[in-house]
Amino acid sequence: MSYLAKNYNRKKISFKYGKGSYLYSTNKKKYLDFVQGIAVNSLGHAHPKLVKTIKDQSKKLWHVSNAFQIPEGEKLAKKLCKKTFADYVMFQNSGAEATEAAIKVARRYFYSIGKPNKNKILCIKNSFHGRTLAAIFASGSKKMTEGFGPKVPGFYHIEFKDTKPRFPRLRNRINKNTAAIMVETILGEGGIKPIPDKCLRYLRKICNEKKILLILDEVQCGIGRSGDFFAFEKSKVKPDIVPIAKGIGGGFPIGAVLMNKKVASGMVPGTHGSTFGGNPLAMSVGNTVMDIISNKKFLNNIKSLSKYFLLKLNKIKEKYPNIIKQIRGKGLLIGIELYKDQTKFIKKLMDNQLLTIRAAENVVRILPPLNVKRKEIDIALKVIDKVCLEIK
Numbered sequence: 001m002s003y004l005a006k007n008y009n010r011k012k013i014s015f016k017y018g019k020g021s022y023l024y025s026t027n028k029k030k031y032l033d034f035v036q037g038i039a040v041n042s043l044g045h046a047h048p049k050l051v052k053t054i055k056d057q058s059k060k061l062w063h064v065s066n067a068f069q070i071p072e073g074e075k076l077a078k079k080l081c082k083k084t085f086a087d088y089v090m091f092q093n094s095g096a097e098a099t100e101a102a103i104k105v106a107r108r109y110f111y112s113i114g115k116p117n118k119n120k121i122l123c124i125k126n127s128f129h130g131r132t133l134a135a136i137f138a139s140g141s142k143k144m145t146e147g148f149g150p151k152v153p154g155f156y157h158i159e160f161k162d163t164k165p166r167f168p169r170l171r172n173r174i175n176k177n178t179a180a181i182m183v184e185t186i187l188g189e190g191g192i193k194p195i196p197d198k199c200l201r202y203l204r205k206i207c208n209e210k211k212i213l214l215i216l217d218e219v220q221c222g223i224g225r226s227g228d229f230f231a232f233e234k235s236k237v238k239p240d241i242v243p244i245a246k247g248i249g250g251g252f253p254i255g256a257v258l259m260n261k262k263v264a265s266g267m268v269p270g271t272h273g274s275t276f277g278g279n280p281l282a283m284s285v286g287n288t289v290m291d292i293i294s295n296k297k298f299l300n301n302i303k304s305l306s307k308y309f310l311l312k313l314n315k316i317k318e319k320y321p322n323i324i325k326q327i328r329g330k331g332l333l334i335g336i337e338l339y340k341d342q343t344k345f346i347k348k349l350m351d352n353q354l355l356t357i358r359a360a361e362n363v364v365r366i367l368p369p370l371n372v373k374r375k376e377i378d379i380a381l382k383v384i385d386k387v388c389l390e391i392k
């Protein structure tokens with residue numbers, strides 16, 4: 001008997017502890033964890049530097065109100081701004097809060113320049129921005145919004161197909177009430193679909209033309225996951241607002257909104273707040289994660305691990321062309337799209353002590369820690385090959 005509400009269909013397994021890429025179950029089995037809390041444990045389990053950070057900070061100070069100065073938060077915000085397009089940062093506790101705060105920043109900016117009716121956000125149909133009321137209606141997915149009406153107004157949608165990645169007639173979809181376009185740089189839950197660089201540049205171009213804002217949701221694909229610190233970097237596009245979360249806390253709940261100077265001008269004292277957001281314990285963890293991941297050598301290593309992993313996965317795809325439809329993704333955000341429903345495949349991987357997670361469209365999502373070892377990738381490849389053979 002479980003007293004937890006049944007909003008999750010949980011697998012019958014629990015874990016006692018984790019170390020690096022591995023999880024150890026209560027029934028004494030060792031699992032290669034290529035879920036990592038869905039891109040959250042970016043440095044694996046129990047990273048010694050994070051353990052030390054938490055230990056040291058927990059003896060000093062956990063929480064103070066944002067009514068006071070928080071030097072650890074100042075430090076992390078500075079690092080994020082120095083490394084990216086951003087001029088200012090606002091800390092939250094989760095991805096959904098970060099995307100909602102991003103929407104608030106966009107609306108407040110137009111309000112502050114005397115255009116309060118510019119408040120509609122154009123999003124991609126069936127994307128994912130979190131589970132709060134506004135965030136589910138931003139996603140425009142029936143599965144997430146069904147039964148949760150009345151509809152939160154202010155969002156409307158465009159289609160995005162990765163088979164034909166473009167945004168046709170986008171210009172016509174922008175009207176005088178549009179404040180921003182908000183998209184995930186790589187659609188995660190939606191099936192690991194990167195928006196190509198030229199499409200990102202097109203979005204930026206339209207936003208400039210129409211004088212609206214570009215919000216790139218990097219909650220899942222950001223903080224090194226794509227092989228660059230942000231997934232949009234290679235496109236040279238500069239967004240106005242970027243919500244982040246997942247990987248920045250390395251397992252500790254942290255969210256944040258990064259923004260440029262222009263839009264930050266609307267966020268005057270009293271416009272937004274968070275009781276927990278940016279507390280000293282969270283910020284000290286964030287600083288340690290940031291120091292490790294923002295390092296150029298560390299990011300280059302993700303790129304080379306990714307290249308190796310994708311190459312080998314494509315070899316497996318060639319070997320089983322009737323099972324695997326496509327290998328996709330960037331960095332260590334990888335999807336194996338199957339021809340059939342992925343449930344059985346994921347179960348079999350788990351039976352072989354490899355943990356993965358689903359995404360939309362028959363995709364098996366693979367999210368190793370960013371410091372995964374090449375030999376651990378080899379183990380995963382062997383299991384994937386074996387399961388393909390078994391399922392054939």
Ligand SMILES: *Cc1c(COP(=O)(O)O)cnc(C)c1O
Pocket residue numbers: 094095096097099128129130131184188189217218219220221245246
């Ligand atoms: C996970 C995710 C969110 C929501 O994050 P939570 O911490 O679960 O609220 C938002 N956007 C994207 C792209 C995500 O992957």
